[in-house]
Amino acid sequence: MQKYTIFEIPKAESNIFANYSNQFWLRLIIMKTITVKDKHFALSIDSSEILKSVEQVAIKINSDYKNDIPLFIVILNGSFMFAADLFKKIDMPCEISFMKLSSYQGMETSNTVKTLIGLNEEIKGRKVVIVEDIIDTGITIENLIEQIKIYEPEDIKIATLLFKPNAFQKDFKIDYIGIEIPNDFIVGYGLDYDGFGRNLADIYKVVS
Ligand code: 5GP
Numbered sequence: 001m002q003k004y005t006i007f008e009i010p011k012a013e014s015n016i017f018a019n020y021s022n023q024f025w026l027r028l029i030i031m032k033t034i035t036v037k038d039k040h041f042a043l044s045i046d047s048s049e050i051l052k053s054v055e056q057v058a059i060k061i062n063s064d065y066k067n068d069i070p071l072f073i074v075i076l077n078g079s080f081m082f083a084a085d086l087f088k089k090i091d092m093p094c095e096i097s098f099m100k101l102s103s104y105q106g107m108e109t110s111n112t113v114k115t116l117i118g119l120n121e122e123i124k125g126r127k128v129v130i131v132e133d134i135i136d137t138g139i140t141i142e143n144l145i146e147q148i149k150i151y152e153p154e155d156i157k158i159a160t161l162l163f164k165p166n167a168f169q170k171d172f173k174i175d176y177i178g179i180e181i182p183n184d185f186i187v188g189y190g191l192d193y194d195g196f197g198r199n200l201a202d203i204y205k206v207v208s
């Protein structure tokens with residue numbers, strides 16, 4: 001269900017409103033909010049901003065791989081919407097494969113990374129680009145890279161729509177990043193909360 005909710009901005013968090021801090025009504029803003037299962041989420045990144053950053057990622061990939069035939073490996077489920085929009089803008093000949101794993105249950109990272117399923121393409125000697133929805137701690141993607149390296153690709157690069165730099169615990173490079181976000185739990189544009197919210201065109205962050 002979608003609705004608009006009025007939030008009060010805490011004084012300490014709103015310097016632009018500091019001069020008006022005695023005027024209660026000026027510290028109120030209206031936010032688009034939704035409910036997914038038992039949680040409330042506020043609009044964080046709208047679909048036009050998402051699509052602009054998807055396009056930027058595609059432009060960089062097109063330029064880097066213009067003389068190659070890369071193999072893209074899309075990590076399901078969360079990346080399906082990002083992948084659908086990204087590949088409409090990718091213009092070199094390429095193969096696209098879909099694999100599945102997950103490390104989240106509810107809103108907590110489980111630290112246990114499941115193994116990959118669904119890899120049928122020949123990887124040996126190929127230029128591989130992993131397509132992810134979001135990189136948080138980096139545990140999932142690091143494990144994924146190790147599993148793909150076993151098949152001896154020529155090269156592996158990573159494209160992620162979203163990246164949480166303050167949560168990232170690793171030191172490897174992420175080649176293509178759409179949008180950097182704070183450490184909030186988010187839903188929408190393919191990302192779920194307990195299986196729901198993947199169909200939302202915008203991205204929302206949890207508020208309560
Ligand atoms: P990591 O292993 O980098 O900590 O987590 C990666 C995976 O956790 C992502 O592919 C995604 O499935 C899930 N994840 C991380 N942060 C979020 C988030 O804010 N919302 C949702 N829905 N999933 C997340």
Ligand code: MG
Pocket residue numbers: 075076077078079132133134
């Ligand atoms: Mg993912």
